Amino acid sequence: MDKAKIIVWTPRIMSILFVLFLAMFSLDVFESGKSAGELAIGLFVHNIPALILLAVLFVAWEREIAGAVMFMAAAIFYIAMLLKSGFEQHMISWVLLISGPAFLVGALYLLAWRQRKGTPFA
DSSP states (O other): OOHHHHHHHHHHHHHHHHHHHHHHGGGGGOOTTOOHHHHHHHHHHHTHHHHHHHHHHHHHTTOHHHHHHHHHHHHHHHHHHHHHTTOOGGGHHHIIIIIHHHHHHHHHHHHHHHHHHTOOOO
16 A cells, blocks of 8 residues: 555544544443433433544545544544643543544644645645
């Protein structure tokens, strides 16, 4: 596989994996004693960030610059929400696990966009 295809496909694959990673956190709603309706609502609420990023992925598939901006904005939004809730030392790992991959995916979409435009980074 040539370098151009790797640059194009890496952000797409990583964004799919990132959305699946976020969706995995919704599995904590399964507890004994909950009704099917409570489970369905819990799964939906816990998957809202993953569903939003899935929509971003669909947009970014053809418009890499939009993916770059939206994934980086999602990372900044997550950090802002943590800061608003009262940031503590242990939350640094949360930032690294959630915002880190989002920034990386955004940077990879930016690289793919630059490569498509024919203006590589210096």
